[in-house]
Amino acid sequence: MMIHEKFNKNNDITVFNGDCYELLKILPDSYCDLIIASPPYCMGKAYEDINDDIDTFKNQQSIIFNDLYRVLKEGGSICWQIGYHINHSEVIPLDYYVYQIFREGCKDLEIPLILRNRIIWTFGHGLNSSQRFSGRHETILWFTKGKSYDFNLDCVRIPQKYPGKRSYKGVNKGKLSGNPLGKNPSDVWDIPNVKANHVEKTLHPCQFPITLPRRLIRALTQEKGVILDPFMGVGSTGVASILENRRFIGAEIIEEYYQIAKSRIQESIDGNIRIRDDKPVNKPDVRTSVAKLPEEFKKVREGVKHEKKI
Numbered sequence: 291m292m293i294h295e296k297f298n299k300n301n302d303i304t305v306f307n308g309d310c311y312e313l314l315k316i317l318p319d320s321y322c323d324l325i326i327a328s329p330p331y332c333m334g335k336a337y338e339d340i341n342d343d344i345d346t347f348k349n350q351q352s353i354i355f356n357d358l359y360r361v362l363k364e365g366g367s368i369c370w371q372i373g374y375h376i377n378h379s380e381v382i383p384l385d386y387y388v389y390q391i392f393r394e395g396c397k398d399l400e401i402p403l404i405l406r407n408r409i410i411w412t413f414g415h416g417l418n419s420s421q422r423f424s425g426r427h428e429t430i431l432w433f434t435k436g437k438s439y440d441f442n443l444d445c446v447r448i449p450q451k452y453p454g455k456r457s458y459k460g461v462n463k464g465k466l467s468g469n470p471l472g473k474n475p476s477d478v479w480d481i482p483n484v485k486a487n488h489v490e491k492t493l494h495p496c497q498f499p500i501t502l503p504r505r506l507i508r509a510l511t512q513e514k515g516v517i518l519d520p521f522m523g524v525g526s527t528g529v530a531s532i533l534e535n536r537r538f539i540g541a542e543i544i545e546e547y548y549q550i551a552k553s554r555i556q557e558s559i560d561g562n563i564r565i566r567d568d569k570p571v572n573k574p575d576v577r578t579s580v581a582k583l584p585e586e587f588k589k590v591r592e593g594v595k596h597e598k599k600i
Contacts, residue, residue, distance in 0.1 A: 310520035310541040314357035323515035328371040373428040413483040445508040447472030452580040470590035504530035525551025532558035
């Protein structure tokens, strides 16, 4: 794999140093399998205009919507990771505006965007507040373009808290009640955010963990699929794409972040990137029988690992 700075349909990796509007205009129709983004919240962060406000945010999403829709394949997905705009202690949920803008943009289209999940990403650490409950979550809106789409649940199952639990009634009484590969991760994801001591930490103040886009990529695309991140930042989605054997296109307007992204993506190609594995924050008490992994599940999981290696 090679990193290219100018887009070509034959590229495995394209990282563009500039405004995402410019990149989107040159991408072909129906080219991308998945678009993952965490756009600026317009709150005067180091990488934002100090005069940005909620109207700036809404305008940014509206301007790029038509091109986002155009470059996405039918059956493809958009995952918009967003939080809250804080204005003089008033909390404004940005996913509310994104949903309105995306649905309004589709009102006259034959193939609409359909909201499949509103995923809550929760994390244990962040700024502490004395005037309200401290914020410990953000939101991912998952839309699909049309009614048919990829969803590979078995690729993102997580360990059950009590894998040894058995059915207590009905025809399955006495049998293990869960799936041997693990459980559906649900629409609430407990994933540590990237703070000072996180193994993935760079100088970006609002960097999201690689596990977040990696889980979405596994669930919503096939190998060699094309992943687009129009607000690439320091390249977490690019890293996740390489780790999952996908092609990647990203744009970042700030030169310093762009160079970090290129470096991290190259480390991924070389096999040297440092990441936090997608593992539970809190482990169950395995001293209880229902918390122990049954031998039947162990065999199934080992079999799946063996098949993947082949």
